[in-house]
Amino acid sequence: MHLPEIPAAEESNSMSAMTDVVFLLLIFFIVTMSSYVEMTLLETKLPTAGAETASQVDLQNILKIEISASGEYIINGGSQSRESLNQLLRRYARLMPDAEFLLRCDPESKHYMLVNLLSDLAKNNLKNVKLLK
Amino acid sequence: MSAGSLSSMIDIVFLLIIFFVVTASFDQEQIDYAVTLPSVDSAAIKNLPEERLMVNILADGSVKVGFQHIEASAVADELDKVLKSLKTDPRTVLIINGDRDTPHKYISAVMNSAAKAGYDQVRINAEVKAEAK
Numbered sequence: 393m394h395l396p397e398i399p400a401a402e403e404s405n406s407m408s409a410m411t412d413v414v415f416l417l418l419i420f421f422i423v424t425m426s427s428y429v430e431m432t433l434l435e436t437k438l439p440t441a442g443a444e445t446a447s448q449v450d451l452q453n454i455l456k457i458e459i460s461a462s463g464e465y466i467i468n469g470g471s472q473s474r475e476s477l478n479q480l481l482r483r484y485a486r487l488m489p490d491a492e493f494l495l496r497c498d499p500e501s502k503h504y505m506l507v508n509l510l511s512d513l514a515k516n517n518l519k520n521v522k523l524l525k
Numbered sequence: 526m527s528a529g530s531l532s533s534m535i536d537i538v539f540l541l542i543i544f545f546v547v548t549a550s551f552d553q554e555q556i557d558y559a560v561t562l563p564s565v566d567s568a569a570i571k572n573l574p575e576e577r578l579m580v581n582i583l584a585d586g587s588v589k590v591g592f593q594h595i596e597a598s599a600v601a602d603e604l605d606k607v608l609k610s611l612k613t614d615p616r617t618v619l620i621i622n623g624d625r626d627t628p629h630k631y632i633s634a635v636m637n638s639a640a641k642a643g644y645d646q647v648r649i650n651a652e653v654k655a656e657a658k
Contacts, residue, residue, distance in 0.1 A: 412536040416543065423547050459629070499630035503582075503623040504563035506632070507651050511565035525633070 453491045455484065457509065461500040465509065478512055485516040496524040556622050557581035557589050562652040563625040574618040578611055579650075580639075584624040586631035600634050608642035618646040 457477070458466040465472045472480070484491050493513060497506055506523075513521055556562065560581050581589040586597030588604060591611060595603050608619070619639045623632050639647050 408533065409536075412533075412540075416540060419540070420543065420547075497629040497633070499628060499633070501629045502625065503627040503629060503632055504625040506629060507563040507565060507623075507625070507649060510649060511567060511651065515567045523636070525637075 453488065454494060455480075455491060456494045456496065459495070459497045459501045459505045459509065461498040463502065463505050465505075474508070474512070477509075478516075481512055481516045481518060485518055489518065490520060491518070492520045492522065493518060494522050494524055555579065555581075556650070557583065559583050560622050560624045561626075562622060562650060564654045565651045566654050573620075574616075574646075574648075576614040576617040577620050578608070578617055579620045579622055580608075580635055582621060582623040582627050582631055582635055584626045586627065586634075588635060597631060597634075600631070600638065604635065604638035605641040608638060608644065612642065612644070617644065618648060619644045620648050620650050622650045 455467065460466055460471075465474065465477050467477070467480070495506065495509060510521065513519075556579070560583060578590070583589065586600070588595045588597075588600055590604075590607055593607055595607065621632065621635060636647060
């Protein structure tokens, strides 16, 4: 009896399929890994006119914090270090957690100053934060 | 068409499909490579909102949103229209990826455009410091 001849396996084909899959995985990992950064989101309200807001709320419950162009935190006209500001925020968190915090940034102040302040407020669980124009 | 050439064509088609799927979903939630996020030592909100639009603000004040690049001088006139066109859902949250050294006036301009475009919620993105993770 004459059996049909079985063709030999094509080595080059199996190799090309494997290369395709490897490239596919390589592209997938490059794309997903490069975009991974651990992030956190800081909440803030959109800028408001400020003056009207302030006149409606009890003044004792409002703390206005300004960020100067040189990167200082100013409260009631006095410059504060980040440590003393944190102490104040911890006191607010303990005694007046619902207080309103009005933030005013100098147009030339750097963005990270605002982010640091929002982070300190969030760390102390103070959520009533408004950004003034 | 032989089986060999068909399989390589299918490979290429799959590769293209994956490429377009990945880039299309990333274009609106990608942090631009030119933006260095400000780093904070504690995470406030870790979960990204389901409906979101990311806006990258570079240190020179220019804005990148989706595939569009808007110069700092044109932000006030153009950005609100772009943001409005990209708002697919009323619950969309605008996430600001501002470079740490961006002057606040540029961040403020983007927030104003967001308010004009009808965004209710704006969040500021920051990177969590490695030792705080």
